[in-house]
Amino acid sequence: xxxxxxxxxxxxxxxxxxxxxxxxxxxxxxxxxxxxxxxxxxxxxxxxxxxxxxxxxxxxxxxxxxxxxxxxxxxxxxxxxxxxxxxxxxxxxxxxxxxxxxxxxxxxxxxxxxxxxxxxxxxxxxxxxxxxxxxxxxxxxxxxxxxxxxxxxxxxxxxxxxxxxxxxxxxxxxxxxxxxxxxxxxxxxxxxxxxxxxxxxxxxxxxxxxxxxxxxxxxxxxxxxxxxxxxxxxxxxxxxxxxxxxxxxxxxxxxxxxxxxxxxxxxxxxxxxxxxxxxxxxxxxxxxxxxxxxxxxxxxxxxxxxxxxxxxxxxxxxxxxxxxxxxxxxxxxxxxxxxxxxxxxxxxxxxxxxxxxxxxxxxxxxxxxxxxxxxxxxxxxxxxxxxxxxxxxxxxxxxxxxxxxxxxxxxxxxxxxxxxxxxxxxxxxxxxxxxxxxxxxxxxxxxxxxxxxxxxxxxxxxxxxxxxxxxxxxxxxxxxxxxxxxxxxxxxxxxxxxxxxxxxxxxxxxxxxxxxxxxxxxxxxxxxxxxxxxxxxxxxxxxxxxxxxxxxxxxxxxxxxxxxxxxxxxxxxxxxxxxxxxxxxxxxxxxxxxxxxxxxxxxxxxx
Numbered sequence: 001x002x003x004x005x006x007x008x009x010x011x012x013x014x015x016x017x018x019x020x021x022x023x024x025x026x027x028x029x030x031x032x033x034x035x036x037x038x039x040x041x042x043x044x045x046x047x048x049x050x051x052x053x054x055x056x057x058x059x060x061x062x063x064x065x066x067x068x069x070x071x072x073x074x075x076x077x078x079x080x081x082x083x084x085x086x087x088x089x090x091x092x093x094x095x096x097x098x099x100x101x102x103x104x105x106x107x108x109x110x111x112x113x114x115x116x117x118x119x120x121x122x123x124x125x126x127x128x129x130x131x132x133x134x135x136x137x138x139x140x141x142x143x144x145x146x147x148x149x150x151x152x153x154x155x156x157x158x159x160x161x162x163x164x165x166x167x168x169x170x171x172x173x174x175x176x177x178x179x180x181x182x183x184x185x186x187x188x189x190x191x192x193x194x195x196x197x198x199x200x201x202x203x204x205x206x207x208x209x210x211x212x213x214x215x216x217x218x219x220x221x222x223x224x225x226x227x228x229x230x231x232x233x234x235x236x237x238x239x240x241x242x243x244x245x246x247x248x249x250x251x252x253x254x255x256x257x258x259x260x261x262x263x264x265x266x267x268x269x270x271x272x273x274x275x276x277x278x279x280x281x282x283x284x285x286x287x288x289x290x291x292x293x294x295x296x297x298x299x300x301x302x303x304x305x306x307x308x309x310x311x312x313x314x315x316x317x318x319x320x321x322x323x324x325x326x327x328x329x330x331x332x333x334x335x336x337x338x339x340x341x342x343x344x345x346x347x348x349x350x351x352x353x354x355x356x357x358x359x360x361x362x363x364x365x366x367x368x369x370x371x372x373x374x375x376x377x378x379x380x381x382x383x384x385x386x387x388x389x390x391x392x393x394x395x396x397x398x399x400x401x402x403x404x405x406x407x408x409x410x411x412x413x414x415x416x417x418x419x420x421x422x423x424x425x426x427x428x429x430x431x432x433x434x435x436x437x438x439x440x441x442x443x444x445x446x447x448x449x450x451x452x453x454x455x456x457x458x459x460x461x462x463x464x465x466x467x468x469x470x471x472x473x474x475x476x477x478x479x480x481x482x483x484x485x486x487x488x489x490x491x492x493x494x495x496x497x498x499x500x501x502x503x504x505x506x507x508x509x510x511x512x513x514x515x516x517x518x519x520x521x522x523x524x525x526x527x528x529x530x531x532x533x534x535x536x537x538x539x540x541x542x543x544x545x546x547x548x549x550x551x552x553x554x555x556x557x558x559x560x561x562x563x564x565x566x567x568x569x570x571x572x573x574x575x576x577x578x579x580x581x582x583x584x585x586x587x588x589x590x591x592x593x594x595x596x597x598x599x600x601x602x603x604x605x606x607x
Contacts, residue, residue, distance in 0.1 A: 009058075011048060015041055016269050029367040031129050031332075034269050035360050038276020059274045062267025063336060064226050064240045065260055066127075070156045071244020072253050082150050089147060090154025093309050093327065097123035100305045104297065117341060118355070120162055122298065124155045124331035128268065129363055133326055133370055137445055144319040147310075148326045159333040160241055166340045182232040190225060190239060194246030202252045215259045222260070268332075275335045279360055280353040291354065295361050303328045321373055329366040330359030396422045399460050401446035401476055402467030406492055406513075410464060421464075422455050447475035449483045457484045465491040470498050477505045496551060519544060 015037040023033025041048055079086060102119025106112065130152055131140075139145035198221060205217050222240055229239035247253055284291060306324035315323055335356060342352030398414060398421040400407045407423070414421050423441040442455050446467070457463065457480070465476050473491055480487050490509040493499040502510050519540045526536040 011041065012037075012270060012273055016273065020269070029129060029363075030132060030269075031126060031272055032364045032367065034272030035276035035279070035363065038273040039279055039281065040276075041273065042277035042279065042281070044279075044281030058267055059271035061223070061226070062264060062269070062271040063332070065222060065264040065267060066332075067156075067160070068222050068240040068244040069257060069260065069264055070127075070153070071241045071246075072248050072257055073153065073244075082146070082153070085147055085150025086153050089309075089313055090151040092312065093151045093306065094120075094123050094155060094158055096309055097302060097305050100301060101298070104301055114346070117166070117337075117346065120158075121334045121337045121355070122302070122330060122358075124159060124333050125152060125327040126329050126331050126363055126366075127152045127156060128332060129329055129366055130326045133367060137370075137374075139322070139326075142319075144315055144323050144326075147313060147315060148323060151327060155331065156333075159331070159337075162337060163333070163340065166337055166344065166346070169344070169346070183229075186228050186232045186239070187242065190228070190242055191246065194243060198243075198247065199252075206252065206255075214255065218256050218259055219263065271332070271335075275356065275360070279356055283350070283353050284357055287354075291357055291361070294354070295358055295365070298358055299328060299362055299365055318377075322370075325366065325369045325373060328369070329362040334359045396420055396456060397461040398422070398464065399424065399446075399452070399455055399457060399462070400464045400466055401425075402465065403441065404466070404468060406468070407464070407466035410466065422460070424451065424455055447472060447479050449479055452480065452484065457487060460484075461486075461488060463487045463489050465489065468492075468494075470494050470501075473498075474501060474505065477502065477507055481506055499551065 016034065019037035019040065020030055020033035023036060024030060039045055098116075098119040100119075101122045102115045105118045106115040110118070130148055134140050134145050134148065140149065201217060202214070205213050221243060225239035225243050247256060303324045306327050307320050310320035310323040313323075338347065338352050338355045338359070341347040342349060347355065396419070398419060400411055400421045401424045403411065403423045403425040407425075411421050411423060424446040425441060442451070445451055446455075446465070452463075463476075463480055463484070465473050467473055467476070473493075477489060477491060480489060488509070489507045490511070491502050491507050493502055493510050493512045495512070499510055499512055522543075523533075523536045523540045526539065527533055531539075
C-alpha cells in the first residue's frame, strides 16, 4: 500500500519516539535505538518502510547537516590547539586501523581494491555513538576524551574525500555526471559567497529579522549548497562541509550550531532508521554463524589495533580499553560508503548487505562493551580498599569530586594541614601526577553511588564537589543526598542561576565561581586608585552582603514563579545598591573624592 510522505513521516517519528527511549533506558544507546526502530519498520518487522524516497531525502539532509556542523567545528584556533591530537594522533589511528583491517580482508580472499575500500570504511568510527558514550561518563574533558575527539575529527575530514572518491570511481546510474569545470566554479563561488555574501546576510537577518528567520536562513544555506553540489556531480556533503569551514570563525558559529542542532538530530535519526529498515535480517538469520565470526574478527581486530595506538599515544593503561571501545565500532559514514559502493557495483548486493550488518552490529556491541568496562572498573575500585594502605586512606573525612584547578588548590590546602583527602577524577594524567604527591585518587564518576561508596563516602564527613559541569554537579548532589545523607555537601556554582538550583537541592555551602576572586581584584583596583586598604575592604564587604541579600530576595520570588515581580524587584534592588554606593561615595573623606581622577602628586611623579 502506497502512503503519502506525511503518513510515512508520522510513522517514522512514532517509531522513533517509542523505541529510542526504551533503547536508552536499557543502556543500548540512541543510535542503536534508531536502528532497531528501522528494523521494526522494515521487511523483518511491520514491512511499512517501502516507497520512502522522500524520507531518504530527509535522511540525506541529516548527514549533510552533520558535515556542516563538523565544518563549523574546524575553527583555525581550535584546530591549531588540537593539531597533535587531530592530525598526528588521528592520522595514526586511521592508518593503523585501515592497514590492519585491509590486510585481514585480503587474507580472506577479497580483491586488492575491495580490501582497501573495506579497510578505509571500517577504520572510521561513529561520532554520534562515541560522543554520546563520552558525555554519559563525563569523559569529554579528559586526556582520553580529547584524544578520541581528535581522532573523530580527523575521521570526519577523511570521510569527505572517501565519499567523493567512491562516487567518482564507482558512479551509480542515478548520480549526476561529474563536471570538472562546473564543480571547480561551484566551489570557488561557494568560497566567495562564504567570504563576502553569507556573513552579510547573517548580519542583516540577525539585526532586522527574528530568530525564526535566522534558522530559516541557516537551513536555506545548507539546502542551497546541497543542491548546487549535487547538480555538478559532487557530494552534497562536501559543499556543506566547505560552508561550515567558511563560517567556523564567524561570530554566528555558536548560534548556527544551536539552531541547527535539533534539525541535525532529527534528520540523523531518520537516516539511522532508514539504514535499519534496509538491513537484511533474512541474511542474518541464514548466515548468522558467518556474520558472528566476521563481527568477532572485526571488533576484536579493531580493538587490538586501537589498544596499540593508545599505547603509542602514551594513554594511561587503565584508559586504553576505554579509548579502544569508544572508537571500536563502525561509522555512520560507513553506511553511506557501503550504499554508494553497492549502487556503483563496487560491492555486490550481498556484500553490501553483509557490510551494513557488520557496521550495525558493531554499533550495537559498543555500548555493551562500555557497560562491561564500567562494571570491571567498579570491581577494581571495590577491591582497592581491601588493601592495607587503601583502607586507611579510604576513611578520609573529605572526598573531593573533580581535581582540576579548583579542586587542586583546595586539596593542597587540606594536605598541607595534615588532612589527606580522597579524590575522584576522570583524567588519568591528573591521577598519575597527584598520586605521586600523596593524594589518594580514584578514577571514576562521582555521580554514581557505587563509585562514591568505593571512595569511602559511608565514612567521610564532607564531600566537596569541584567538577566544572553544571549537570554533573547537580547529578552528584542528588546522588549523594539520596545515598549518603550524612555527608555535608560543599559545591561550586557556575553562576547565580546555578546557585539557586543547588540551594533547591539542599546544598548549604556554595561557592560561586570567580565571585570572591573578582571582589579581591576589585579591592586591589580601588587601592591602586588611591583608596586605603581598610576602606576598600569595607566597600567590598558591603557589596558582598548586599549581593547575597539580593540573591535571597530573588530566590523567594523565583520560587513563586512570578516573573514580573522578579524583574521588578531586581531593578529596584540594583537601583537601591547604586544609591547606597553613591551615598557612601559622597560621605567618604575628601581624599577619596579624587578616586577616579589622577592625584596631582602622582602627576608630578610621572613627569
